Amino acid sequence: MRIILIGYGVVGKGVTTILSQKYVEKVRDCGFNPKIVAISDIDGAVINSQGLSPEKLETIKHRGYPISADPEFGNPGLKAIEVIESVEAEVVVEVTPVNIQTAEPAISHIIKAFKTGKHVVTTNKGPLALAMPALTELADYNNVYLRFSGTVGGGTPMLEFAKQCLAGDRIRAIRGIFNGTTNYILTEMGQNQVSFQEALTNAQKLGYAEREPSMDIDGFDTACKVVILSNWIMGRKITLKDVDRIGIRDITLQTLEEAAKRGNTIKLIGSIDNNKPSVKPIEIAKTHPLCVSGVLNAVTFTTEYAGEQTLVGRGAGSIETAGAVLRDLLDIRHKLANRMLNINSESYK
Amino acid sequence: MKLVMKFGGTSVGSGINIRRVAGLVTEYAKDNKIVVVVSALAGVTNSLIETSYHAQKSDEKHIQTFTANLLTKHTDAIKEAITSKAIQKEVIDITVKSIAELEKILTGICYISELTPKSKDYVMSFGERLSAPIVWGAIKDHNVQAQWFTGKDAGIVTDSNFGDADPLMNYTSHLVRERLSPLLEKGIIPIVTGFIAANQDGIVTTVGRGGSDYTSTILGVALQADEVWIWTDVDGIMTTDPKIVPSAKMLPQLSYQEATEMAIFGAKAMHPRALGPVSKANIPVRIRNTANPKNHGTLITKEPQSGVTEAAKAVAIIKDVAMLNVYGAAMVGAPGSYAKVFEVLGRNGINVMMISAAASEANISLIIKRDLLGRAISSLEIALQEHGGIISEVTTEDDVAVIAIIGANMKGTLGVASKIFSTVAKKGINIHMIAQGSSELNISFVVKEKDGVAVVQTIHEEFNLDKI
Numbered sequence: 001m002r003i004i005l006i007g008y009g010v011v012g013k014g015v016t017t018i019l020s021q022k023y024v025e026k027v028r029d030c031g032f033n034p035k036i037v038a039i040s041d042i043d044g045a046v047i048n049s050q051g052l053s054p055e056k057l058e059t060i061k062h063r064g065y066p067i068s069a070d071p072e073f074g075n076p077g078l079k080a081i082e083v084i085e086s087v088e089a090e091v092v093v094e095v096t097p098v099n100i101q102t103a104e105p106a107i108s109h110i111i112k113a114f115k116t117g118k119h120v121v122t123t124n125k126g127p128l129a130l131a132m133p134a135l136t137e138l139a140d141y142n143n144v145y146l147r148f149s150g151t152v153g154g155g156t157p158m159l160e161f162a163k164q165c166l167a168g169d170r171i172r173a174i175r176g177i178f179n180g181t182t183n184y185i186l187t188e189m190g191q192n193q194v195s196f197q198e199a200l201t202n203a204q205k206l207g208y209a210e211r212e213p214s215m216d217i218d219g220f221d222t223a224c225k226v227v228i229l230s231n232w233i234m235g236r237k238i239t240l241k242d243v244d245r246i247g248i249r250d251i252t253l254q255t256l257e258e259a260a261k262r263g264n265t266i267k268l269i270g271s272i273d274n275n276k277p278s279v280k281p282i283e284i285a286k287t288h289p290l291c292v293s294g295v296l297n298a299v300t301f302t303t304e305y306a307g308e309q310t311l312v313g314r315g316a317g318s319i320e321t322a323g324a325v326l327r328d329l330l331d332i333r334h335k336l337a338n339r340m341l342n343i344n345s346e347s348y349k
Numbered sequence: 350m351k352l353v354m355k356f357g358g359t360s361v362g363s364g365i366n367i368r369r370v371a372g373l374v375t376e377y378a379k380d381n382k383i384v385v386v387v388s389a390l391a392g393v394t395n396s397l398i399e400t401s402y403h404a405q406k407s408d409e410k411h412i413q414t415f416t417a418n419l420l421t422k423h424t425d426a427i428k429e430a431i432t433s434k435a436i437q438k439e440v441i442d443i444t445v446k447s448i449a450e451l452e453k454i455l456t457g458i459c460y461i462s463e464l465t466p467k468s469k470d471y472v473m474s475f476g477e478r479l480s481a482p483i484v485w486g487a488i489k490d491h492n493v494q495a496q497w498f499t500g501k502d503a504g505i506v507t508d509s510n511f512g513d514a515d516p517l518m519n520y521t522s523h524l525v526r527e528r529l530s531p532l533l534e535k536g537i538i539p540i541v542t543g544f545i546a547a548n549q550d551g552i553v554t555t556v557g558r559g560g561s562d563y564t565s566t567i568l569g570v571a572l573q574a575d576e577v578w579i580w581t582d583v584d585g586i587m588t589t590d591p592k593i594v595p596s597a598k599m600l601p602q603l604s605y606q607e608a609t610e611m612a613i614f615g616a617k618a619m620h621p622r623a624l625g626p627v628s629k630a631n632i633p634v635r636i637r638n639t640a641n642p643k644n645h646g647t648l649i650t651k652e653p654q655s656g657v658t659e660a661a662k663a664v665a666i667i668k669d670v671a672m673l674n675v676y677g678a679a680m681v682g683a684p685g686s687y688a689k690v691f692e693v694l695g696r697n698g699i700n701v702m703m704i705s706a707a708a709s710e711a712n713i714s715l716i717i718k719r720d721l722l723g724r725a726i727s728s729l730e731i732a733l734q735e736h737g738g739i740i741s742e743v744t745t746e747d748d749v750a751v752i753a754i755i756g757a758n759m760k761g762t763l764g765v766a767s768k769i770f771s772t773v774a775k776k777g778i779n780i781h782m783i784a785q786g787s788s789e790l791n792i793s794f795v796v797k798e799k800d801g802v803a804v805v806q807t808i809h810e811e812f813n814l815d816k817i
Binding site: 130131141142 | 508517518519520522523524549550
């Protein structure tokens with residue numbers, strides 16, 4: 001399977017690492033043969049239609065920015081859009097930085113991929129948060145797949161669990177902790193009695209929080225994930241502006257202490273309940289399965305037949321997210337194989 | 350309120366009418382956020398289609414005469430509609446440029462003698478591309494800020510089914526919101542060409558049946574408007590044709606379903622396709638009269654009017670139809686035999702308007718357009734009768750008319766059919782064929798065309814439609 005990688009940050013590098021491994025293991029893994037045919041970053045691209053070898057990928061990683069300086073395959077100045085348009089491949093992996101104001105440039109990359117008949121795997125929440133109904137429609141129209149497991153729960157397969165393992169059951173509500181940074185801050189405040197500001201500074205020192213932390217602490221990141229769950233799992237066409245959102249800036253040590261007296265604590269919960277999407281700090285029992293600490297993520301699906309199902313795991317992280325990309329690639333490969341073998345089926349293209 | 354207002358061909362038929370439209374829009378814009386959708390000037394779309402056929406036949410002379418006339422027609426309208434000389438000039442410049450482009454395309458068609466659905470859509474798009482700037486100029490003439498868009502630039506993206514394209518509704522909503530919402534927030538009136546859009550690669554398409562009404566409901570849904578107003582040259586949808594029954598009344602409210610059934614009223618109603626997007630999103634549509642804006646028109650909404658108990662709301666007559674009776678003992682108990690009949694008709698471009706078949710399965714009656722009768726008989730005989738086919742005989746009656754009675758309250762009301770048929774029988778008129786749709790909102794039957802008017806009148810009276 002030929003892959004174009006758009007974006008060469010932490011996640012992009014994680015993807016090349018994992019795919020190099022799979023490339024080497026391909027014989028044992030019978031049939032999945034991922035070839036990265038192009039990597040695009042801000043400065044330009046590296047392109048080899050035969051696939052960049054694991055050694056080459058290693059060299060590129062060592063050389064670092066600018067990647068287009070590669071003497072053999074470098075294309076300085078070549079734009080991502082042009083790479084998607086001109087390089088032959090089955091899948092585009094879009095892992096550029098998140099932008100929740102305009103979703104650019106990721107959304108243009110994704111649309112260009114669809115129009116040129118390429119499947120898309122993305123870990124970028126921006127396009128999905130702002131235009132998920134439009135993008136899923138456009139993928140269907142062009143008869144390609146759009147996959148995005150890495151956007152919710154990172155390494156924890158929350159979307160697949162709900163979509164595949166709970167198929168047929170009616171999911172009545174979804175509640176979860178979808179942001180590791182805020183969960184770390186609230187855990188610090190609750191367990192070590194440090195102020196919000198201090199906990200935030202610690203999180204920044206540890207690399208959990210960005211220098212500009214609003215995306216996390218004002219609940220935007222969680223809201224994006226609520227949008228994705230709502231569209232994909234609940235079939236409700238919403239975008240970011242439809243989510244009621246309160247962050248954790250106003251949580252004080254006092255509120256946490258009062259909650260503790262009742263055996264509870266406060267968590268930033270993203271939820272879809274009665275079809276109402278919201279993000280807000282909520283008091284929950286310390287014994288509740290959702291009540292995980294540190295940078296962990298957790299989600300509880302309340303279903304009609306299976307009751308409450310809770311999934312706990314590590315959220316974002318370069319290798320975890322890259323692992324999610326691999327799962328998506330395998331899913332697409334599996335579907336494509338069926339499509340290509342079953343030439344009489346209507347979806348064959 | 351957020352309103353999408355569509356003005357049809359007659360509403361923008363002349364410079365004076367466009368002035369009136371601009372007056373209406375700017376008046377409503379004082380308290381509302383408005384998006385305007387405009388059709389081509391009356392007659393222009395048809396003349397574009399006609400000219401494209403001339404071009405296909407390599408009739409180059411016709412093109413020059415046509416574009417010269419088109420320019421005069423639009424320049425006249427511009428001068429009537431807009432008082433400011435500066436704005437006049439601005440709009441004339443746009444018009445001259447567009448017509449020059451049109452001439453090139455028509456000449457191109459002329460040289461290669463080929464008119465594809467794609468190039469035909471492109472040619473047709475000029476009707477609205479020429480009318481929208483005039484409405485824009487007339488609104489600016491009132492010192493109100495406005496901006497005009499083609500359907501494509503407004504963000505309407507369709508499939509590539511040229512001539513009859515359907516929108517990719519979610520993608521369209523995304524783009525339209527991105528492009529038009531900021532203008533509405535700033536109090537700028539977007540004016541969008543009806544009928545025309547583009548596929549995902551930016552190639553011009555037209556939405557076909559439903560036309561500009563369809564564009565306006567697409568925009569209404571995309572922008573989550575409070576209501577979509579269809580401005581036209583009648584007060585609203587009537588209980589029947591006032592030329593047949595002078596006491597016919599305007600219907601104040603209809604459900605989407607009822608309005609869909611009323612498509613048989615033809616041009617005076619909305620095409621069901623245009624109602625599709627709004628009925629899903631539950632956005633009301635109002636039909637209003639440009640010449641009589643005091644009238645509130647017909648409101649089309651989710652629920653039929655409350656408090657109205659009469660089973661029927663409207664009665665229509667469809668003329669110029671013919672009845673086709675297909676007989677064949679071989680059809681009895683033979684799976685797929687009806688399908689063969691319909692397939693032959695469909696392949697020959699014959700639309701079946703009404704069907705009735707008895708449980709005996711030995712015969713089936715169909716209503717089709719009268720001018721297609723010869724082709725229908727011939728096709729059926731050739732395909733299914735000769736060489737021992739399933740049909741033994743085809744008979745016709747070409748002097749008939751369909752009477753349709755519509756109303757949401759028919760469903761579940763006992764005795765509606767008996768009331769209708771006894772009313773007709775009292776007049777001594779024979780019924781030739783009967784059908785009731787599964788929606789139970791519509792009973793249709795066939796009488797001799799000479800009796801049609803009397804039937805409509807007596808039913809209108811019997812169901813008290815003049816008191817609705």
